[in-house]
Each structure stands twice: as C-alpha cells, then as structure tokens.
Amino acid sequence: MDTTRLLDEIDEGFIYIDKEGIVKAYNQVAKEITGVVFQRTSVHPEGRIEKGDLVVIADNRMGYDDGNLTVEDLNVLNLPYNDLKLGDAFIAVGIYGDDHCKGIVKNWRNKAINRKLKHSGVFEGYFIEVNIDVVGKSMEIVIDHVSYIMHYTHAVGHMVVIDGKTGALKFHQARGYTIRKETIRDLLSQKKFRSKVPNEESYEVLNKKIGDIFEYNELLSKIYDSLNGKGGFFDKAFYQINKRPTLCTLQPIGKSNAPEGVVLKIVDVSNLEVLMMKRNEILMKMEMANESLLTEARDGVHEMFEKIIGSSQPMQHVMHLAYKASKSRSTILITGESGTGKSLIAKEIHKLQGGKSKPFISVNCTAIPNTLFESELFGYEKGAFTGAERTGKKGFFELASGGTIFLDEIGELPLDVQSKLLHVLQHKSFYKVGALQPTHVNVRVIAATNVNLEEAISERRFREDLYYRINVFPIEMPPLRDRKTDLYPLIRNIMEKLSEEIGIPVKDFSGEALDKMVSYDWPGNVRELENVIERAMNISDADIIESECITINVKRETKPLNMKEQLQEIEKQMILEALERNEFRHKETYEMLGLSRSVYYEKLKKYDISKS
Numbered sequence: 001m002d003t004t005r006l007l008d009e010i011d012e013g014f015i016y017i018d019k020e021g022i023v024k025a026y027n028q029v030a031k032e033i034t035g036v037v038f039q040r041t042s043v044h045p046e047g048r049i050e051k052g053d054l055v056v057i058a059d060n061r062m063g064y065d066d067g068n069l070t071v072e073d074l075n076v077l078n079l080p081y082n083d084l085k086l087g088d089a090f091i092a093v094g095i096y097g098d099d100h101c102k103g104i105v106k107n108w109r110n111k112a113i114n115r116k117l118k119h120s121g122v123f124e125g126y127f128i129e130v131n132i133d134v135v136g137k138s139m140e141i142v143i144d145h146v147s148y149i150m151h152y153t154h155a156v157g158h159m160v161v162i163d164g165k166t167g168a169l170k171f172h173q174a175r176g177y178t179i180r181k182e183t184i185r186d187l188l189s190q191k192k193f194r195s196k197v198p199n200e201e202s203y204e205v206l207n208k209k210i211g212d213i214f215e216y217n218e219l220l221s222k223i224y225d226s227l228n229g230k231g232g233f234f235d236k237a238f239y240q241i242n243k244r245p246t247l248c249t250l251q252p253i254g255k256s257n258a259p260e261g262v263v264l265k266i267v268d269v270s271n272l273e274v275l276m277m278k279r280n281e282i283l284m285k286m287e288m289a290n291e292s293l294l295t296e297a298r299d300g301v302h303e304m305f306e307k308i309i310g311s312s313q314p315m316q317h318v319m320h321l322a323y324k325a326s327k328s329r330s331t332i333l334i335t336g337e338s339g340t341g342k343s344l345i346a347k348e349i350h351k352l353q354g355g356k357s358k359p360f361i362s363v364n365c366t367a368i369p370n371t372l373f374e375s376e377l378f379g380y381e382k383g384a385f386t387g388a389e390r391t392g393k394k395g396f397f398e399l400a401s402g403g404t405i406f407l408d409e410i411g412e413l414p415l416d417v418q419s420k421l422l423h424v425l426q427h428k429s430f431y432k433v434g435a436l437q438p439t440h441v442n443v444r445v446i447a448a449t450n451v452n453l454e455e456a457i458s459e460r461r462f463r464e465d466l467y468y469r470i471n472v473f474p475i476e477m478p479p480l481r482d483r484k485t486d487l488y489p490l491i492r493n494i495m496e497k498l499s500e501e502i503g504i505p506v507k508d509f510s511g512e513a514l515d516k517m518v519s520y521d522w523p524g525n526v527r528e529l530e531n532v533i534e535r536a537m538n539i540s541d542a543d544i545i546e547s548e549c550i551t552i553n554v555k556r557e558t559k560p561l562n563m564k565e566q567l568q569e570i571e572k573q574m575i576l577e578a579l580e581r582n583e584f585r586h587k588e589t590y591e592m593l594g595l596s597r598s599v600y601y602e603k604l605k606k607y608d609i610s611k612s
C-alpha cells in the first residue's frame, strides 16, 4: 500500500507541513474536515446561478462570513423594500433575475436576537422552511421536504439553489465555502461554484502553502511559530479550521526548536461543540439567574459590549469587570497603556448603565491649560471675572449631570483642581467660580490614566486621598501583546470599520504579513494597529496585503528601563539561552542555571516562557 493510501486509512485528519510551510501530506479525513472534499448524498455538478433559479438564503449576520454581502447584492432576488441592514440576521427567498416575481425577506436586528428565527410557506410552488437556531448555532433550509443544515460558531451564510428549469438541486452551501470561494456574495454575482461529488478531490492542496489553505487564525500562527523554531506545540486543543470546530494536535518532526516539519492531527468535533455550547449557555443562565439579571444578560457579557473586540482571557476578565461596574454607581479608575481602549470601555460602561440618552462628557485633562481647569470643570457665575461671558457658563460637571463624566489622563490634573475634585466626590457638589452657593450634581465619574498614579503620589504630583477616592472600582486594560489571540478579530473589525470610512474594500493578509503582525509587540496597542492597517490598505493594490505593506515603526522611542526592569530582562534572556542550549529540556536547564525546580518554574511563569 502506498503512503497516501495508508494515510487515508487513518480515521483522524493528518496534515504534514514541511519547514517552508508547504503541505506535503493531507489525508482524506483532513480534506473532509477542512471542506476540501465532500462525502454527502446531496451532490450536484459545477455551475453558476442563472435567471429563473430559486434561491433561498439564511444568514445570521449580514456582511460577516458571507463574502461581505451587501443589501445591493440581493437586488437580483427582487426583494420587497424593507430596512435590511448590515449585521442583521435575515432569511430571503426569490427567483434569480426575475423582475416580475417579488421575493420574500425577513430580517432581525442582530443585537436583539436570542431566539429561533423562522420562515415557512409556499413560494412559486415550492414548500420552503427556514430555521435559524441562534442558541443551538445551526441553520436549516428545507425545500420540498429535503433538508440542508449548516452548523456555525459565530456567523454563517447558508444558501440553497434549485434549478429553475428542472426543479433539481443546483447548489447548496457547505462548510469550507470560504476556501472554495463560494460565499453567497460570490455566487450571487455569477461566480462559478464547484461540483459536490462524493470523495472526489475538488481542490488540490498538496504543495500549496498552508497559509493559502487555512484562513488566518491563531492555529495558523502557531504552525508558523513552531516551524520557525519558537515551539508552541500542543496536544488536543480546540481550534476552528475553515469555520469548523476541531480538536487539534501539533507535533514536530525532528527537534522541537528546529523542526524539519510539523504534523497537524485533526478531529472533527462539530456536534460536540454544539453540545458544549448548549451546556455553557445553561451554566451561564444559571449564574445570571442567581444575580437576578437574566433578562438583561441573556446574550452573555461579551455580547453586551458590541464595540469591544476580543475574547481572550484578559479581555473577558475586563468585560466581566466592566459589566459589574455598570451595575454600580461607584467611581471607576481605568488604567492601561495608551491605545488599549480605556476611552472605549468607559463609553460602553456608560451605555450599559442605561446612559444612551444621558450625557457622556469626555474631558481630556492634558488638553486644558492649567489656568482654565477650574472654570472648564465647574463653570462660572455671571461676571465672575473679566472676560467671562455675561450669562455665566456651565462646566463639564454640570453638563454631565445625570450621566457620566470621563476624566481622561487624570494624572495630569493640577493639584489645586485635584482637591476640588475630591470635594465633588465626597459631597456631590461644587462651587462654580465666583459662586457663593454650591451646585449639586449626580454624576458618575470614570477616570483613566496611563501613568502610574502611585509613583505620582510618591512624587507629590497626585493626592493620595483622591487616589483612594477614585480607585474604588479599578479596571486594568491589558496591552495587546498580552492578548495576541485578539489580533485576528481586531484586524478584521478594524478593516471593516476602515473600509466604510475610507472606501477601500476589505482585503486579506498573506500568511507572512500576519506573521509579521503577530510577532510584533504593539507598544501603541490597538491605536497603532489601526494606523498600520489603514496604511497597508492604502498602499496595497492587490486583494491580498503582502508583508511589504505592513510598515511597522520598530524603532520607536521607548522609556529607558529602570534597574529592576533591566535585571529582569537579563534574567529572562539567560533562561531563554539556557533553554535553547539544553534543547528545551527543563531539568538540564534549571541545573545549569543553578536554580531549584520550583524557583525555575516560577520564573518561567513570571516571564511567560512556554513550558512545551
């Protein structure tokens, strides 16, 4: 038996990738799991949608994972006017290119969806039923009692097409549609779809770059890291490959720090994942019910912060804290490096607190000249000083009454204004400049800073009593380098946002370009990422952004390290070098360094050095 056939006998997916990232073996199960071939009864020949064909679409989030579908793309189905918008879940039924036959469309604003979405009825002689199960994460299109199901994790665009001339199945969506370039948008714009023939290879994968086969995600970056000798091998971890949930194992061939190639083993766990999701849903609901918050929280904490992207552990923690903060009126202190999203989370907390219709006044403390602070924050009475407006003026605190005042860069407040702020926090009142009577306000204060306030206290630049007053509910925003798994969704989200702003279509990144972004530490955090992406979108002429278009300012002014930080850096380097010398064998490494086992492992944890 030759090796290929032997590999095809294995009942788990098996992919061998050589040192250059080129696929050298890809067995049958791997092809099935990753959507390269089909093993199904609903087969059809290749073709394209034509005038007169019946088209049924179910989509849980328009514009996501459907090829960036737009409302205009659906004009070919002659749908009645309604307020369908990007991000909506929708069901559409129509006859392709037929101006005389009005289609049907139903849509749901995405945020509000927490139930099953349905449509059923007879259309042009076909009995059609469509079910989108948002909780169970599945979509079913039934045409004349034949059912086509798709499972999904975040978003999916499902579509079935019936030949208008013969009434036979012409096309149905199946997993792996991104790789086969068969998104709804592709096909509605007359692109060709491939045939679905049981077990027939429809897409050649051997000798292709793995980055051209897998969409970019954390798994792909782990594969590249491991090929580059950076380790990162793992056993049975959950990953999505081309939208399909899988359990993967990544092993080196040869030495793990200089592998000749890597083997990726994959087990399909679609059904298992659905079960787990249901279980998690129930657990979450129970927890929420305990807090009597079921109604507000049924979409999960993550869903509540629609603008905040990131599901890494540190971000989940932040969102959990922010959610709790939104339930209280305590003062919040948000700390974190520049560009980590401090202003963003402040606004989201305000919104979640029911503040959409209430004022949110953002004050950048670095932007106000020292002499104007008091009058800007607290306002002044008429005739308070020469040059004052005759009617007097409301300050930021009064403008924020009933809502939130966001004091950004609070570390920059002059000391005399700090004591006045302390007074507001203690007494919920302040004196306008020139006023004899206090003004009372009910304002939620959210402060933010990227300087170390404790250091500022020791240098007598910040009042200690004010620090304790504002640090009631601290939230620390993690830097991007500590949550690199958030890079992929952030990149996608920023692209989509920018695409609307600057009018350049969303593009993909090449494997190398992603590699470059993942290995960078992003000292400027999300703001820097936004700038790099905007530049790349402007520079790149092609559909795929290559690594040359990623211009990262590696040489930047960095704050000099203090002595403690320098010593830590040296210690980290020593451990890394010793590990390399000992080919990542831990016992030899800690013996060589003269450390005890426990101290050694503590240091690995402290410096975030992988144990594999």
Ligand SMILES: Nc1ncnc2c1ncn2[C@@H]1O[C@H](COP(=O)(O)OP(=O)(O)OP(=O)(O)O)[C@@H](O)[C@H]1O
Pocket: 307, 308, 309, 310, 336, 337, 338, 339, 340, 341, 342, 343, 344, 345, 408, 449, 450, 493, 526, 527, 530
């Ligand atoms: N988790 C996130 N998801 C999506 N966008 C984000 C996220 N974090 C930050 N951003 C975006 O990055 C940019 C910078 O964020 P923001 O202004 O909130 O940072 P900041 O911490 O307040 O920065 P600074 O300290 O410099 O004021 C904004 O455009 C914001 O929308």
